Amino acid sequence: MTTAESLSIGDVAERTGLSVHALRFYEREGLLVGPVHRTAGGRRRYTASDVDWLQICVKLRESGMPLADLKRFADLVRRGPGNEAERLRLLDDHRQRVEAQIEALEDCRSLIAWKVGVYAEHLARGSASGLWDPTSPGWL
Amino acid sequence: MTTAESLSIGDVAERTGLSVHALRFYEREGLLVGPVHRTAGGRRRYTASDVDWLQICVKLRESGMPLADLKRFADLVRRGPGNEAERLRLLDDHRQRVEAQIEALEDCRSLIAWKVGVYAEHLARGSASGLWDPTSPGWL
DNA sequence: CTACGAGCTAGAGCACGCTCTAGATCAAGT
DNA sequence: ACTTGATCTAGAGCGTGCTCTAGCTCGTAG
Numbered sequence: 001m002t003t004a005e006s007l008s009i010g011d012v013a014e015r016t017g018l019s020v021h022a023l024r025f026y027e028r029e030g031l032l033v034g035p036v037h038r039t040a041g042g043r044r045r046y047t048a049s050d051v052d053w054l055q056i057c058v059k060l061r062e063s064g065m066p067l068a069d070l071k072r073f074a075d076l077v078r079r080g081p082g083n084e085a086e087r088l089r090l091l092d093d094h095r096q097r098v099e100a101q102i103e104a105l106e107d108c109r110s111l112i113a114w115k116v117g118v119y120a121e122h123l124a125r126g127s128a129s130g131l132w133d134p135t136s137p138g139w140l
Numbered sequence: 141m142t143t144a145e146s147l148s149i150g151d152v153a154e155r156t157g158l159s160v161h162a163l164r165f166y167e168r169e170g171l172l173v174g175p176v177h178r179t180a181g182g183r184r185r186y187t188a189s190d191v192d193w194l195q196i197c198v199k200l201r202e203s204g205m206p207l208a209d210l211k212r213f214a215d216l217v218r219r220g221p222g223n224e225a226e227r228l229r230l231l232d233d234h235r236q237r238v239e240a241q242i243e244a245l246e247d248c249r250s251l252i253a254w255k256v257g258v259y260a261e262h263l264a265r266g267s268a269s270g271l272w273d274p275t276s277p278g279w280l
Numbered sequence: 281c282t283a284c285g286a287g288c289t290a291g292a293g294c295a296c297g298c299t300c301t302a303g304a305t306c307a308a309g310t
Numbered sequence: 311a312c313t314t315g316a317t318c319t320a321g322a323g324c325g326t327g328c329t330c331t332a333g334c335t336c337g338t339a340g
Contacts, residue, residue: 010316020317021299029297041306043317056251063248067297088259095252098245105242108203111196112235119228150286160287161329169327181336183287207327 006037006045016054023054031057031070033077063098146177146185156194163194171197171210173217203238 013020027036027044033053037045057070069090076087153160167176167184173193177185197210213230216223 008316009318019299022297024318025298039306041317042319043306059248059251061297063245063252084259084263088256088263091252091256091259095249095256098249098252102242102245102249105203105238105245108199109235109238109242111199112203112231112238116228116231116235119224119231123224123228148286149288159329162327164288165328179336181287182289183336201327 006047007051009044009046012046012051012054015051016058018054018058026054026057029067029071031067031074033074060094063094064101065094069094146187147191149184149186152186152191152194155191156198158194158198166194166197169207169211171207171214173214200234203234204241205234209234 007015009020009023012018012023016023018026023044026032032050034050036050037047039045053074060070060073061067073087073090076083076090147155149160149163152158152163156163158166166172172190174190176190177187179185193214200210200213201207209230213227216227216230
């Protein structure tokens with residue numbers, strides 16, 4: 001349940017798009033910066049900055065950062081000031097990987113788009129024979 | 141060994157970037173269009189169009205197409221003419237997913253780039269405190 | 281003729297990232 | 311008080327996509 005200052009695991013799941021299972025898993029794996037507080041009854045209570053951090057995690061995961069790197073990053077932040085250069089390196093390395101990935105995807109996109117275009121044209125003409133038919137020469 | 145018309149599994153591994161293990165695995169999974177020929181001694185002999193197809197597979201995999209879709213595609217091609225519309229649909233669906241993925245990555249990239257920029261600037265100034273420090277307000 | 285690297289099969293194993301289960305507890309509505 | 315739904319823990323299980331092993335065979339160079 002939502003109150004002014006703290007959110008249940010279900011609320012956080014809704015806000016981040018992660019499942020409650022994933023949230024508990026992330027916590028076990030040490031991917032959160034701070035310890036999650038608990039109610040008297042033992043239920044997790046998340047703060048707004050927990051959610052902020054998790055939303056960053058989601059973005060980094062979506063862009064392909066492995067959990068291990070996310071953990072290294074969380075560790076650095078948790079240890080506090082003094083390792084900013086290392087944090088920056090981690091992020092910047094990831095940025096480079098993301099850029100490479102975008103380029104690779106754009107390559108694939110143009111290959112596919114071209115193939116789709118050729119295909120559609122032949123279909124429109126009703127003359128699709130020979131396309132992707134490895135027994136005909138020049139099928140590519 | 142390479143001869144005019146046929147390649148060993150090792151050659152194909154080199155040309156496609158797939159491991160020999162992966163090549164045998166792909167074959168078992170029915171991801172190839174034609175059956176791979178064998179020498180008298182039972183060794184695989186690949187043709188140039190096998191390599192062409194595998195290179196397409198690699199591109200599609202790099203862009204995130206699951207093996208199951210690749211298999212559906214290979215099945216369609218193997219069955220020969222008459223299902224071009226279905227092939228086109230498969231490819232075009234994938235193209236759309238790739239485009240969505242590029243957009244998502246570009247989003248992530250700008251988030252990261254911004255964060256990296258802020259970080260680098262603060263580091264240059266020697267005033268990095270408060271960055272990603274969930275105990276300070278406005279740490280995002 | 282022999283050695284040695286490349287290839288063969290069947291099947292086990294692995295890394296990643298969750299996802300699900302069981303069985304119990306908590307908390308809120310009626 | 312009772313019911314109902316959310317949450318808890320510990321740990322097993324799973325989907326994807328390879329990767330590796332064991333034990334054997336092939337085939338080319340010397």
